[in-house]
Amino acid sequence: MYLDFIKLDYNNKSKEERIQLINRDKNHLGKIIQSRITDDIENIVDRWYELEDIGVVEEEGMFLKLLKEAEELYSFGYFIGAISLIGVASEELCKIIIQKNGLGTNEITQFNRINLISTVGKISKETEGYLHKIRKIRNHYIHSNSEGIYIRTNEIRKKSFTIITLFKSVLKDTLQVTDxxxxxxxxxxxxxxxxxxxxxxxxxxxxxxxxxxxxxQLEVTNKPRVITSIFSIYDIDIQEEEFKELTLIDIENGLPVTVDLTIPKVKEIKKLKLEKNNGIIATLISTISSIGQTEEWMLLEIHEVYRGELNLSLV
Structure with missing residues (x-):
């Protein structure tokens, strides 16, 4: 069953009231979308993460946009859509190869396109095989006369994963994803x-x-990162209205760190009359992000101050 009823007819309302009612409905539709994603978030992430990573493809082309859309469709569980788009993406790639190499018209079937660019040596025999497999999977699901194939979800998912993987293998071979x-x-x-x-x-x-x-990356932990070290003050920026920062250089390793300052810490720095190139022994703290990296560094405590000049440069 297909159930629509996404909209209500508000034409009997005033323009102002109609806008308010439509905006309220749109806000609720947004909550429905958020709920769908939230309820399936683990599966979405798992499907996205299992896709092969081929690095960087610097060449531009519609086939890459279609690949991105297909990966998103696969991640969100729309497997037939992903299969369809990879089929189109592979056709676009073959058309570009034919056009760039002056191999004649593109107004031929994909079967003939694949054989043509293989015969003239523009792709390897292995890649020719990948492209034909992509073509067959796409035709099997897009031109099928049997409704039964669409209810076998696990099988469709496997084929969707396979066709994306095959196309990425084609890109690696055809576009030489290196250097x-x-x-x-x-x-x-x-x-x-x-x-x-x-x-x-x-x-x-x-x-x-x-x-x-x-x-x-840092180790997997929920604990914040706390460091105590000797720093040279590279810059003091406490005059800005919105952001107040301290740029320090760790004397031990020479690495810079930007420290966000709270109002009490700004007052403390002013009271200590700290200047650029002064040395300090200080303790800093940062939370660990969801990808294992430090977030904003905050100043916990200044233990000692050296009034001489430590002229260090940023690495």
């Missing part, structure tokens, strides 16, 4: 409005670990 320019990737991650800051931090953490062996 990453980290500066370009970072710039694109920052400027790409598709990623919020939480998503950016997670992906950048993984990129640094996998490609540069830089591990920014």
């Amino acid at each position: 990453i320019n980290y500066s370009d990737v970072l710039d694109k991650l920052i400027s790409n409005q598709e990623f919020n800051f939480t998503d950016f931090k997670y992906r950048y953490r993984n990129l640094l670990h996998q490609e540069k062996s830089i591990d920014l």
Whole structure:
């Protein structure tokens, strides 16, 4: 059964009242969506996490947008939609290969496109096989005459996972996902409005670990991170209305840390008459985020002050 009734007809109301009623209904629809996601959040995350990670594909193309949408559909449990989009994505990729290499018209079947780019050596035999498997899975579900195949959810999920994995393997072979320019990737991650800051931090953490062996994670714990060390004061910024910060350099390891200051701590710094390049022994505290990294650092206590100058530079 399909049940609609998402909207009510408010045409008999005044314009102002109609807007209020529609906005109230939209707010409730938002709660329904939030509830659906909340109720299934563990399965959504599990499905997303099990997808293969191939790193960075720097080439632009509609096939990549379709891949992202297919992965989201798979994660949220819309397996037929994911299969359909990967089928379209593989067709778009083949069309681009034909167009870039001047291999003739794209107005042919996907079967013939795959064979054409394989025959002229633009893809390997293994990739040719992957593309034909994608084509067959897509046709099996999109052009089926049997309704029975759509009720076998576990089987559809497996095929959906398989078709996404196959397409990513095609990308790895066809686009040569190697030689990453980290500066370009970072710039694109920052400027790409598709990623919020939480998503950016997670992906950048993984990129640094996998490609540069830089591990920014701490051990799994619910306890805050507390450190006591000797610091040089690199900068004191307590004049701003909204943000009051202290930039310190840890003398032991030379690493900088920005410390957010509460109003009482600002008063303490003023009372101590701290200046740039002074040395301090201080205790800092930070909570650990859900991805195992420190969040904002806060100043717990200043134990000792050295009035001389420690001229250290940021690393």
